[in-house]
Amino acid sequence: MSKAIKLTKDPIWELLRKVTIPASVGSLFQTFYNLVDTWFAGRISAEAIGAIAKSFPIYFVIIAVGVGIGAATNSGIGNLLGAKKINKASLFIAQSVIFALVTSIVVTLFGLNASDFLLAVMGSDAASIALTREYLDIIFYGTFIVMIQISLNGALNAQGDTKSYRNVLIFSFFLNIFLNPLFIWGYGIVPAYGIGGLAIATVISQSIGTIYLAYKINSCKLRKYLSIKCFIPKFILLKELFSQAMPIMISMLFIGVGIFNILYFIGQFGDLATAGYGAALRVEQVFLLPVIGLNTAVLSIGGQNFGAKNYNRIRELYTKALFFGSSFMAVAGIVLFFGAEFFVSRFTDNAEAIYHGAIYLKVAALIAPIYPVFFITTAVFQALKKPIYSLYLSVLRLTAFPFLSLWYVINIKGGDYADIFYTVMATNWFMGIAVIIFIGYFLNNVFKQKKSHFSY
DSSP: OOOOOOTTTSOHHHHHHHHHHHHHHHHHHHHHHHHHHHHHHHHHOHHHHHHHHHHHHHHHHHHHHHHHHHHHHHHHHHHHHHTTOHHHHHHHHHHHHHHHHHHHHHHHHHHHHHHHHHHHHTTOOHHHHHHHHHHHHHHHHTHHHHHHHHHHHHHHHTTTOOHHHHHHHHHHHHHHHHHHHHHHHOBTTBOOOTHHHHHHHHHHHHHHHHHHHHHHHHHSGGGGGOOGGGGSOOHHHHHHHHHHHHHHHHHHHHHHHHHHHHHHHHGGGOHHHHHHHHHHHHHHHHHHHHHHHHHHHHHHHHHHHHHTTOHHHHHHHHHHHHHHHHHHHHHHHHHHHHTHHHHHHTTOOOHHHHHHHHHHHHHHHHHGGGHHHHHHHHHHHHHTTOTHHHHHHHIIIIIIHHHHHHIIIIIISOOOHHHHHHHHHHHHHHHHHHHHHHHHHHHHHHHHHHHHHHTO
């Protein structure tokens, strides 16, 4: 029987290892899951691949809202556990599920009513819109399952359990390989649903994963105080969840805006430049997975220690997480730089697309060591229940600063394709250094306020 994780007492290095690795493995299988869906869409038709691609910016709304719910749940329960308020932490789980259900209704209505307009804006004709809706409508009808799953996972993460969701993602990956062809082409009494089969397979996988996470919640220590009456809506707690989740949701949406921003300038250099960049992004995302896991670990560990008023451990956590993340990404950057052409060629055999993709990966390798600053700092903001600072950081780093810089470099100075990424590199390093300077003052101010509040 494995030793229980104690987020407020175990050594920071040990905690980072125990919490980060399962979260990173889970993210890896989530990436594999998406690649499998893309592969099966390609077996249907080229139009199906295009439909899946165009559905992503709309589907990203579900992801953004879900991340906000998960982070708000994680930090809220983590703070309560650190403060030894076990009863309230159990109540918070139930209120998070209620919040997830209410939010899912809003997201579903948005998706079902706004998809036609958004797809038309992206240039889809009537036939393409109809094909994409075959997939998207089913996904949006299943939004409530995703939101509950993320809510339950946030509650488990707050207790240091990132293994359960890892197990869900690994199981879903293998189940998806079986379910996709079954529902796409049908078999026996199961009819063929075409592209809609991809969505049905996803909803079934998510449903099974949600049941498993509910079982894990029912087995954790907080179950002792979790009863039916905990699910009666409590406005104060729902308001707290909303205030914590909303800035994170908006921050996530700005990631989509940031990608659109870069694609806007890349698009000026042709479709093959865009294709190369898209392939390179997939490669970069794989190398970023450990940093995403680190974000989960810092949020979980930081949340409990903030509740327990272990402020020095939060400083130690930030420093060690940043050292580990930047060191890893520096090594990953070397691999990316020298393997750029090889990695991009795994996704396309077009020489021009490979050339453009390799340019981005080589510059991305130089940006890599500063990326952990943003992930880890965002997690600390959330753990300390100051998510609004994550929103400020996202607005500056992903939209305002890079857009103005790119507009100047490309449209005023006449920069070329590579200059897009050198500009992105410069803005990221500038923002990263500024954040490192700011976080010291930020932590001092927050901890000083807390100490002064508890001294009365």
